Amino acid sequence: MRALYGVHLLASALAAPIALTGCLGPASEPSAALRVERIESSRDGVPYLVRGELGQVADPAVLDDALHAHDALAGVLPAIAYTLGAPAAELRAIRSERDALGMTHVRLAQHKNGLRVVGGDAIVHLDAGGVVREVNGSIRDRELPAAPSIAAADAERAAVADGEEPGVAVGSELTYLVSNRDGELYLAWEVAVSTRGDGGIDDLVYVDALTGAVVDRHPQVFTLKNRVIRNGGGGVFPVANAPTLGSETAPPTDAVALAAFASIGTTYDCYQALYHRDSYDNQSAQLSAQVHVVFQDNTGQTSPNNAVWSSQSRMMAYGDGDGTRMKPLAYGFDVTAHELTHAVTSSTANLVYQNESGALNEAMSDIMAAVCEAWKDKAVSAATWQVGEEIWTPATPGDALRYMDSPSKDGQSPDYYPERYTGTQDNGGVHLNSGLANLSFYLVAAGGKHPRSKTAYTVPGIGIDKAGAIYHRALTTKFTANSNMAQARTLLEQAAQELYPGSCARTSVGLAWATIGVGAAPSDAAPPKVAITSPATGAQVASGFQVQVDASDDQCIQKVELLVDGAVAQTLTSAPFTFATDAALAEGKHTVEVKAYDTLNQATANTTITVRRNGTGGIDNNGTGDHGNSGNGTATGGGELTGGCDAGGHSGAGLLLGLALLELVLLRRR
Secondary structure (H helix, E strand, C coil): ECCCCCCCCCEEEEEEEECCCCCCCCCCCCCCCEEEEEEEEEECEEEEEEECCCCCCCHHHHCCCHHHHHHHHHHHHHHHHHHCCCCCCEEEEEEEEEECCCCEEEEEEEEEEEEEEEEEEEEEEEEEEEEEEEEEHHHHHHHHCCCCCCHHHHHHHHHHHHCCCCCHHHHHHHEEEEEECCCEEEEEEEEEEEECCCCCCCCEEECCCCCEEEEEECCCCCCCCCCCEEEEEEECCCCCCCCCCCCCCCCCHHHHHHHHHHHHHHHHHHHHHHHCCCCCCCCCCCCCCCCCCCEECCCCCCCCCCEEECCCCCCCEECCCCCCCCCCCHHHHHHHHHHHHHHHHHHCCCCCCHHHHHHHHHHHHHHHHHHHHHHHHHCCCCHHHHECCCECCCCCCCCCEEEEECCCHHHCCCCCHHHHHCCCCCHCCCCCHHHHHHHHHHHHCEEECCCCCCCCCCCCCCCCHHHHHHHHHHHHCCCCCCHHHHHHHHHHHHHHHHHHCCCCCHHHHHHHHHCCCCCCCCCCCCCCEEEECCCCCEEEECCCCEEEEEECCCCCCCCCEEEECCCEEEEEEECCCCEEECCCCCCCCEEEEEEEEECEECCCCCCCCEEECCCCCCCCCCEECCCCCCCCCCCCCCCCCCCCCCCHCCCCCHHHHHHHHHHHHHHHHH
């Protein structure tokens, strides 16, 4: 059960392909060398991402379902397992999905000695030709027995005793666990603990089956405002045998029910239109909800200030609010979009709802709610970046529960990773720290600087549509259960490169995360190359003349400015960089200057021309460029930038620029 809010109580890049030689883990080395281009490793040195040419599937057509995908991957599983440091026999394909780019993403689950490995998952990414291009995940392996030393009953008692609230164990299962707390592999009892009278599962508690120590806790119930106690007038969720108020063919007439009905439908339409996703599970799952409910805490008291997605019941639930803190939650569109994104997350990445993975879980719900709100409104506004503004404190206009563009505005959420919350409350800061990823998304979409100037970078915005596609792709095809903030940055950069090769998207993502303090800025020491190709220095031109510019960069061009006599006259952000000057420009000599900017540097070229009212422009030679560097590039500790964008390439400029392009290409090949 996941809800919108919670109480806030408070690797390295390889430059060239290599052949792996037995350094990645205990699994058997594959017989054929792997062409590895990039490896990213967790703090313990275990790879979580490997990219290159990692094997070839003979028949890519059979990858469309998990059963056949597992068989098809049999020939390359040893290599895949080797890159992640686990025996191939432990990996099983459980889900396969082909995307709009023609890539197939096969999700693997780890099993050891016949037991599930909770948190042990990986994703294999294959291109349209069946070549394994990337593998990422959180697989762990070490020698552990298969039989427990601690009895299930003892583990259940330990799990219940570990909780802050009185509860009961409602079941247990022996598993292995990759702990979200320390990344270690354990033989553990998974104990389902309930603190409610209805027997619903609040937490899955993991007790070391060899020592009896509690090694992890995965929350399963996430309430809107924990411990905000109000006496509601409806039934306690989930209400058994609740009567139907409306359906697809007979919409409800009750105002609150109709609001929920409409928002659920619009959220479905958003995911379908933008990402071709058919319901939260991409398999036409029914979208159901209960309204006019209250939520009971462990003391038996109830509150209407809540909205949840229940993974157990597979439905939405809305409280009616108390009229002071909240009004009926069904009236907030982003409430519904947020909760249904929790359902998408549960069906894909299944991010563990604690610590950094939990903060990513919460942030992805805020992010996709913002994307769908902008899609619904057909515009981005200040409200796009507010969370819960439609239902929060109805007597106070203009406020919101969270602010994606400036998280600290709520008075408690960090906006800079070194200042993140590191305590144990709020499940390790899942709501508090969600503002970090929220801010990264805002910067990728809208561009700009850190709202409190914690860093000096300026992020080039790429728009909410592209930003949403990148974050959705990472969530549904790259994130795994224990993904943390640093891994999220790497995987988002990969998603950006796949969706928008040759653009500024990847640079924007990397720089946004550097801006919030996750890693260094993408390395960008080289300034752009810029030249005025027309008019030439000394040329006589007619008023209203055009200025044609070639601009390129090893990563991307953020913008090119035209200055006439020192004043900015026009700015372009994409090629072709052809500027029209003011027809009223006075006769006589003028200095024409252009400045090309990448994310951290700038370059300048200038020419001096003479304007004649009735004259014609004669082009004698190309303008000369004076390259300047106005920023500092810092190498990224665990990443690389490949491809980048070349705005001076003029791919859409047409045949008229052909000769200039040819000259540029030949110069680059020298």
